[in-house]
Amino acid sequence: MPVVSMTVNGKSASADVEARTLLVQFIREQLGLTGTHVGCDTSQCGACVVHVDGRAVKSCTMLAAQADGADIVTIEGLAKNGELHPVQAAFREHHGLQCGFCTPGMIMTAVDMIRRKPDLDEETVREELEGNICRCTGYHNIVKAILAASREMR
Amino acid sequence: MSDAASGEGIGQPVRRKEDFRFITGNGHYTDDINRPRQTWAYFLRSPHAHARIKSIDTSAAEAAPGVVAIFTGRHVADDGLGGLICGWTVTSKDGTPMKVGPHPILALDTVRYVGDHVAMVVAETLADARAAAEMIDVDYDALPAAASLSACQNAAAPQVHPEAPRNTCFEWELGNKAETEAAFAKAGRIVKLDLKNNRLIPNAMEPRAALGEFDKGTGIYTLHTTSQNPHVARLVLSAFVGVAPEHKLRVIAPDVGGGFGSKIFIYAEETACVWAAAKVGRPIKWTADRSEAFLSDAHGRDHLSHAELALDKDGKFLALRVKTVANLGAYLSTFSASVPTYLYGTLLSGQYDIPAVYVEVDGVYTHTAPVDAYRGAGRPEATYLVERIVETAARETGIDPAELRRRNYIRTFPHQTPVIMNYDTGDYEASLAAAMEAIDYKGFPARKSEAAKRGKLRGIGFSSYIEACGIAPSAAVGSLGAGVGLWESAEVRVNPTGNVEVLTGSHSHGQGHETTFAQLVASRLGVPLANVEIVHGDTDKVQFGMGTYGSRSGAVGMSAIVKALDKIEAKAKKIAAHLMEAAVEDIVFENGTFTVQGTDKSLAWAELSLAAYTAHGFPSGEIEPGLKEGAFYDPVNFTFPSGCHICEVEIDPDTGVTKIEKFVAVDDFGTVINPMIVEGQVHGGIAQGVGQALLEHGIYDAESGQLITGSYMDYCMPRADDLPSFDLGFTTTICPSNPLGMKGCGEAGAIASPPAIINAVTDALGIRDIEMPATPARVWTALQSATPRAAAE
Amino acid sequence: MYQFNYERPKTLADAEALLGKADDPKILAGGQTLIPTLKQRLAMPSDVIDIGGIGELDFIRAEGDAVMIGAATRHATVAQSADVKKHNPALAALAGSIGDPAVRHMGTLGGSIANNDPAADYPAACLGLDAKIHTTRRLIEADEFFKGMFETALQDGEIVKEVTFPHPEKAAYMKFPNPASRYAMVGVFVSRGPWGVRVAVTGAGQNGVFRIAEMEEALAKNWSPDAVANIKVPATGLNSDLHGTAEYRAHLVTVMAKRAVAAAG
Known part of the structure; x- marks a missing residue:
């Protein structure tokens, strides 16, 4: 079994895992960080999105071993010193969540989106959300929250 | 009121209390919970839609690494467990009760749909369980399947249950047949329409999950599960399945990631997990993967209907008659019989004064997954039928669709329809007018011709909907076949320090009860919102409750809280009177302070709360210590949210792609506690309606009964770029049937929007009908056979 | 997923050697198709050889009248590359339209064409731009490379190294x-x-x-x-x-x- 080591939310984590262990399993089961969710098995819903070396990826479609040596940030690591990330704050302010299940993936995707495209407009946000599915909100307030956060962070 | 001024009271868009845990990854969903010595379950499912099980050989699998136990239907039967039940009995027009086939937890000798449960493997890890399941040797005798809704009642069709000849579970009717026939006989015009209401697959983003435990020392079972109504789950598992007596079974529904109806029902998986936990002496965890969810969550809709509307020469509706065949799937799910009957037929009068309505519904079995309540449950099907045929009538009579609706609106209340419902209040004209204004109906012809210049086909469609929520008066539903009452409970516990815990039988899985319920309590007691905690979802904490579905939690759940708060206030006033040495009648309670009328004596909420528990010097026998009250609220009527949705689409005739250019929704929900949350509920519902109208379709192969749309590769979920932002408005008539005047908002979008969209698409294409979902391929195909008018216009 | 051995070679030579030794290996590049396939237990490789860590396969170079792209280059990298955008904006746009943003952060050019999913985007770019596919063994013309659904001209153990896209007008x-x-x-x-x-x-x-x-x-x-x-x-x-x-x-x-x-x- 490979030993995988990575930094997760600023802390080093290391474990012997089966080669077939997915990154999301490592995060949820080995590290007990259950904020990252699994909503599908075809890499489409995006509930599992985390940042690997600063880029949004679907942790259900990556082996833990592929992330060996990487720097991982999950939803639990987004707030700093007790202060919400502007995207987290915007999701609350604009009611961008209902049941909360897709929310961690949505927020991690949104943070990555704003990093890559600081000048977002509604159409771009909707396109960029192609890999994240929400069944509750109709996306209306998610889009609003991301646009507000991107303005805030400019 | 000071609470309103501080932005926390009723009517304020208070930011949600529950959000912090969800945006920081600290929610606790069922799959997030783990127990020491936990094992994992994997269900071996039928690959056949219909087959006889000749034998099951588990010997190789039992010897596989990590396997703890394997259970089949034989084990379940030997242990004397009952099957899953349907909690609503529908009676056919000949007076006979519906014909029910047994619904075993694990199949005994026959499997009846692809995904039916054949065996449960319990192992040290999920991977071990799954690997072992592949080693189970099941000898099937594959049989022909009745997977087609239109053909399943044919004499030659394969039978799902021997108990139900012609696969017909019930032949139900509602309304006045003779009056309807008479009205049709004298009608100036009859409009006919055949409609399909497409099958939907729920897809709450959190897949169903269960964690069963058994404490050998106390004999108590605990089940964590993804439920919208944990008490009902406990009742069914105890009284009907016989897992354990009610007092020895605790059901907890922690954070639940969306339900939409699909988590009302009691399924085989959670039942097997909690039952088997005692057998293996270890906790058992099961979480569906999305593919399993597609196969085994109860699906929604799936109707075939023929409708006829009789009008006089002025466009006044005289009568409506409807024949519907409703798919129930292979087994009756927990409430499935009620959905295409009492949640459907009773709404067929719509917003209209129709003197005669008659509906017949055949509920039929097919070799497909069970069909039950889903996001609107019966009411979207009714609204689709009514609003499609009304729009069709407008086109055939040449009367403007808004004008035809106006001519037929109900304008005096209460209004008794021919199909049970007694509408208490509403103002349909107001929502129609507001919606037409918002979408600039007058400007539509100009927008249409501008689109035509760009080669695009523009269309507009209306939907004036009504729904029955606030489910439901217990006596009424009891007389119609429900096995339960549909009241709600609440308990308000005031702690000695003055903060408040409210226990509710409702369950929040996205609706924001922790905020809206707290707004009510904070507003009433004059305490800060932060000092109110809403407790739900645990049968050990809340004594009993009926759960959350059918947009009932505001109108019914909050009404129960109001009743409990009334009792709290009465008791608190008694204590205040004693402490301030005044008469109870002279005590005024306002903004969290008790005062004696006409004096400067006052007592703060926190002081009173403490005094309630110190109980020093309470006159013995007159005032009990403590401040805690419970209430059960049984509604006196359904509530009737209504409104008007208008959709404007543009179609690219080259590709068949439909783009929603504008979507206006004007709803009347009565009193709104938190407009931010209510708007969010409407947004989500409209997205579901767009999904049903343009994108989503659960399809089984008619011959083999295989589910063709079994993943997001083929089942088209609405994504952000499929949708526009929505334009919402509200008109208000206060509901007279409950203390807060609330009607309910959770399903309005899903109920109202599909006909608005399809009316717009058919308007753009210049055709009579198009099947949902109106996919690009279907729209393009329709254009190829349409008259040149559509393309050339 | 079934069990498999996992290797993450640092050089192409090591990767070839590992492929040669394994019974029934699969090459993992970005994994955006292979991992879902493994999760559904539709494949049971003995070994998964992860070429995602081979630095020499991750590059974009504009030279003369063509852009050379390493097989392990991510879709997002291609989409954002100044060289690709300048010389071949259609290719950059295509790469930026594959899957969704998270998929583009992992998926690779080599993985896409070696898999040859009939609904994948990159094969259209290769064929539509008369691309040259360089492998560990030879150069294959795009016209010769794509052989049918999930089939290519690649032999067992042969790894795509780079694709040369000539600049279009x-x-x-x-x-x-x-x-x-x-x-x-x-x-x-x-x-x-x-x-x-x-x-x-x-x-x-x-x-x-x-x-x-x-x-x-x-x-x-x-x-x-x-x-x-x-x-x-x-x-x-x-x-x-x-x-x-x-x-x-x-x-x-x-x-x-x-x-x-x-x-x-």
Whole structure:
């Protein structure tokens, strides 16, 4: 079994895992960080999105071993010193969540989106959300929250 | 009121209390919970839609690494467990009760749909369980399947249950047949329409999950599960399945990631997990993967209907008659019989004064997954039928669709329809007018011709909907076949320090009860919102409750809280009177302070709360210590949210792609506690309606009964770029049937929007009908056979 | 997933050696197709050789009249590359339209073409731009590389190293995505360059990516949307499923080709 080591939310984590262990399993089961969710098995819903070396990826479609040596940030690591990330704050302010299940993936995707495209407009946000599915909100307030956060962070 | 001024009271868009845990990854969903010595379950499912099980050989699998136990239907039967039940009995027009086939937890000798449960493997890890399941040797005798809704009642069709000849579970009717026939006989015009209401697959983003435990020392079972109504789950598992007596079974529904109806029902998986936990002496965890969810969550809709509307020469509706065949799937799910009957037929009068309505519904079995309540449950099907045929009538009579609706609106209340419902209040004209204004109906012809210049086909469609929520008066539903009452409970516990815990039988899985319920309590007691905690979802904490579905939690759940708060206030006033040495009648309670009328004596909420528990010097026998009250609220009527949705689409005739250019929704929900949350509920519902109208379709192969749309590769979920932002408005008539005047908002979008969209698409294409979902391929195909008018216009 | 051995070589030579030793290996590049396949237990490799950590496969170089892209280069990197955007904006746009942003952060050029999913985008770019595919053993012309659904000219143990995309004069890619999966239901890549005119179609064909000679000839004579607007593609050999008939796909090929030419300018 490979030993995988990575930094997760600023802390080093290391474990012997089966080669077939997915990154999301490592995060949820080995590290007990259950904020990252699994909503599908075809890499489409995006509930599992985390940042690997600063880029949004679907942790259900990556082996833990592929992330060996990487720097991982999950939803639990987004707030700093007790202060919400502007995207987290915007999701609350604009009611961008209902049941909360897709929310961690949505927020991690949104943070990555704003990093890559600081000048977002509604159409771009909707396109960029192609890999994240929400069944509750109709996306209306998610889009609003991301646009507000991107303005805030400019 | 000071609470309103501080932005926390009723009517304020208070930011949600529950959000912090969800945006920081600290929610606790069922799959997030783990127990020491936990094992994992994997269900071996039928690959056949219909087959006889000749034998099951588990010997190789039992010897596989990590396997703890394997259970089949034989084990379940030997242990004397009952099957899953349907909690609503529908009676056919000949007076006979519906014909029910047994619904075993694990199949005994026959499997009846692809995904039916054949065996449960319990192992040290999920991977071990799954690997072992592949080693189970099941000898099937594959049989022909009745997977087609239109053909399943044919004499030659394969039978799902021997108990139900012609696969017909019930032949139900509602309304006045003779009056309807008479009205049709004298009608100036009859409009006919055949409609399909497409099958939907729920897809709450959190897949169903269960964690069963058994404490050998106390004999108590605990089940964590993804439920919208944990008490009902406990009742069914105890009284009907016989897992354990009610007092020895605790059901907890922690954070639940969306339900939409699909988590009302009691399924085989959670039942097997909690039952088997005692057998293996270890906790058992099961979480569906999305593919399993597609196969085994109860699906929604799936109707075939023929409708006829009789009008006089002025466009006044005289009568409506409807024949519907409703798919129930292979087994009756927990409430499935009620959905295409009492949640459907009773709404067929719509917003209209129709003197005669008659509906017949055949509920039929097919070799497909069970069909039950889903996001609107019966009411979207009714609204689709009514609003499609009304729009069709407008086109055939040449009367403007808004004008035809106006001519037929109900304008005096209460209004008794021919199909049970007694509408208490509403103002349909107001929502129609507001919606037409918002979408600039007058400007539509100009927008249409501008689109035509760009080669695009523009269309507009209306939907004036009504729904029955606030489910439901217990006596009424009891007389119609429900096995339960549909009241709600609440308990308000005031702690000695003055903060408040409210226990509710409702369950929040996205609706924001922790905020809206707290707004009510904070507003009433004059305490800060932060000092109110809403407790739900645990049968050990809340004594009993009926759960959350059918947009009932505001109108019914909050009404129960109001009743409990009334009792709290009465008791608190008694204590205040004693402490301030005044008469109870002279005590005024306002903004969290008790005062004696006409004096400067006052007592703060926190002081009173403490005094309630110190109980020093309470006159013995007159005032009990403590401040805690419970209430059960049984509604006196359904509530009737209504409104008007208008959709404007543009179609690219080259590709068949439909783009929603504008979507206006004007709803009347009565009193709104938190407009931010209510708007969010409407947004989500409209997205579901767009999904049903343009994108989503659960399809089984008619011959083999295989589910063709079994993943997001083929089942088209609405994504952000499929949708526009929505334009919402509200008109208000206060509901007279409950203390807060609330009607309910959770399903309005899903109920109202599909006909608005399809009316717009058919308007753009210049055709009579198009099947949902109106996919690009279907729209393009329709254009190829349409008259040149559509393309050339 | 079934059990497998996992290796993450640092050099191409090590990767080849590992492939040579293994019973039934699979190459993992970005994993965006392979991992879902493994999760559904549709493949049972003895070894998974992860080439994602081989630095020499991750590069973009513009040299002379072509852009060379390493096989392990992520879609997002291609989409954002200044060199690709400058010399071959159609290719950058295509890479930026694959899957969703998270998929583009992991998926690779080499993985996409070696898998040759009939609904993948990159095969249309390779065929539509007369690309040269360099492997550990040889150079394969795009015309020779794609052999049918999930089939390529690659032999066991042969690894794609880089793809050379010659600069087009004009090029564009138009995709009609499957409404559910968002893979290409019909994707048409058109180009004009030293190789003449190419029209390559992905998503529609039962045997994967293909060219349309009639459209290429018409565009060679007259590079304009009108030149292809009336060319009907036969439905024979096209996919037909719940998302659309072969006739619908055939029609979409013409529409997308027309739009691609318009977009290419």
